[in-house]
Amino acid sequence: MAELRQLALPSFARRMSVREEVADALRGAIVSGEMKPGELYSAPGLAERFGISATPVREAMLDLVKQGLVEVVRNKGFKVTDMSETDLDQITQIRELLEPPIAAQAVTSISAQELSHLRNLASAIVDAAAESDLISYIGADREFHVRLLSASGNQRLVRIVEELRAQTRLYGLSSLASSGQLVASAREHQRMCDLIEAGEAEQLQELMRTHIGHIRREWAGRKG
CATH class of the missing domain: 1.10.10.10 (Winged helix-like DNA-binding domain superfamily/Winged helix DNA-binding domain)
Structure with a gap:
């Protein structure tokens, strides 16, 4: 047991x-x-x-x-519940289709107050990565992305993405945290906030796509 x-x-x-x-x-x-x-x-x-x-x-x-x-x-x-490599690949593919374009909408729809909340969460994500506090990292990361996507007003999509994110397994996080590489990935959230503030929807969309790719490769400890 x-x-x-x-x-x-x-x-x-x-x-x-x-x-x-x-x-x-x-x-x-x-x-x-x-x-x-x-x-x-x-x-x-x-x-x-x-x-x-x-x-x-x-x-x-x-x-x-x-x-x-x-x-x-x-x-x-x-x-x-066990997740196969195929399961994780399919989840990643769906997320790449849904999240980047919706996140890009935040550039025109997110309020200054909500952007401030996102910046606070981005800082919390970086701090948790620096301290190798993976549970806090996952919690702050989840809230960051839910808030970002919620700015679109499409709560059905947010619920779908929340479920997909929950099913993801990030087996590589521990090794990334111990090597210090997780901090660099964590700072992508701060970059997202900068792009929102600058009105760079296209760049935000591309960064989100790269971010999800990191999750599937380095963060999930993909084999091969």
């Missing part, structure tokens, strides 16, 4: 949204590759790691089951 002895998940006090907090933390651990397919995780074991009761952890895990991120192992616990 694999628990979280070696995973850098945060501990936190009880809140009204404990279930959501746990789901976000576990989602980050899955996406970053720190929780691995084939290993078994129990709700009581996870709850002990977080310092909370097993009930919100079990509820959070069931939420992740609905998203296809984990599977129930009867009478044992949960395991992370």
Whole structure:
């Protein structure tokens, strides 16, 4: 039974949204590759790691089951759903079709206040990369991209992209963080903010396409 002895998940006090907090933390651990397919995780074991009761952890895990991120192992616990190279290639192809043109719309539709929020998140992403805090990195990165795409006003598309991003596995993040290369990739978010402010929609679209390519190659530890 694999628990979280070696995973850098945060501990936190009880809140009204404990279930959501746990789901976000576990989602980050899955996406970053720190929780691995084939290993078994129990709700009581996870709850002990977080310092909370097993009930919100079990509820959070069931939420992740609905998203296809984990599977129930009867009478044992949960395991992370495995993703093949083909699965990841197809997810990347869909993201490359959807995200760059929608992100480019932010140049004309995003408010100054929202751009300020994006800059704060971009800084948080860089800081998390510098500290090799992969869970915080994944969380800030997710919020950055959701906010950026939400500027288009197309919430259906945002939900689709959120699901695709959640299914991605970034097994190469740990090695990139330890080598210092993740900081350079993180700074792409700051560059995106600069391009939005400068009104460079075409360049933003191209950078977003490059960014997604990084995710599939270096970040996901693509073989071959």
